[in-house]
Amino acid sequence: MELFYHPLSRYSQKVLIALYEKQANFYPRVIELSDPFSRNEFKQQYPLGKLPLFKTRTGDLLPESSIIIDYIDHEFATGTRLLPQDYSQRLQVRLYDRLIDNDLNNPLYLLEQMEAREEENPIKVRQLEKEIMLLLNELNDKLQRHHWLCGDAFTMADCALIPCLIHARNRLKLYQLDPIDRYLNQANTRGAWIQVQEEIELTRIAVQAGFRPIP
Numbered sequence: 001m002e003l004f005y006h007p008l009s010r011y012s013q014k015v016l017i018a019l020y021e022k023q024a025n026f027y028p029r030v031i032e033l034s035d036p037f038s039r040n041e042f043k044q045q046y047p048l049g050k051l052p053l054f055k056t057r058t059g060d061l062l063p064e065s066s067i068i069i070d071y072i073d074h075e076f077a078t079g080t081r082l083l084p085q086d087y088s089q090r091l092q093v094r095l096y097d098r099l100i101d102n103d104l105n106n107p108l109y110l111l112e113q114m115e116a117r118e119e120e121n122p123i124k125v126r127q128l129e130k131e132i133m134l135l136l137n138e139l140n141d142k143l144q145r146h147h148w149l150c151g152d153a154f155t156m157a158d159c160a161l162i163p164c165l166i167h168a169r170n171r172l173k174l175y176q177l178d179p180i181d182r183y184l185n186q187a188n189t190r191g192a193w194i195q196v197q198e199e200i201e202l203t204r205i206a207v208q209a210g211f212r213p214i215p
Contacts, residue, residue: 007030
């Protein structure tokens with residue numbers, strides 16, 4: 001099995017957490033989309049050219065982080081169960097996974113793109129930050145009642161949330177939200193996330209040395 005990804009992509013980080021939680025063996029294939037040769041080579045295998053992408057044992061290609069994690073959780077009996085067997089609990093996990101992707105990760109990406117382009121649009125920035133904080137306040141209330149996002153067990157929703165909160169921590173002063181701050185502290189001691197952070201740091205060092213990050 002192979003994972004095509006980039007360590008600085010939060011959607012890739014989400015899948016990496018899941019793979020490490022499941023103690024799954026896979027072949028890592030880092031794709032540098034900002035490099036024309038690497039991008040074109042990848043598109044020959046997957047024309048849409050989006051990361052992450054997972055190649056199964058049978059050679060099937062699975063795009064989309066949530067779909068990949070669903071497959072991983074079904075395929076591997078080892079490690080952490082990321083999607084609960086109970087239907088109502090599983091529905092909650094899927095709900096918050098989608099909310100985090102759509103209403104947290106994607107707006108964060110838009111903010112980062114505006115900063116990268118040095119685009120001055122304070123009204124748009126405030127609008128995006130307001131939308132993000134609406135969800136963060138809901139998640140904060142939820143974390144007052146739970147150890148992890150959807151209960152006492154680590155799930156796919158946590159795979160989605162942790163990379164986003166780490167990136168948003170300073171910008172949005174998340175230390176002022178006590179349950180989220182507690183959650184982040186415990187996330188930073190989680191073995192799977194520690195492994196992902198190590199890869200992130202190595203990639204950042206490479207970028208600083210002259211390699212270009214993904215757009």
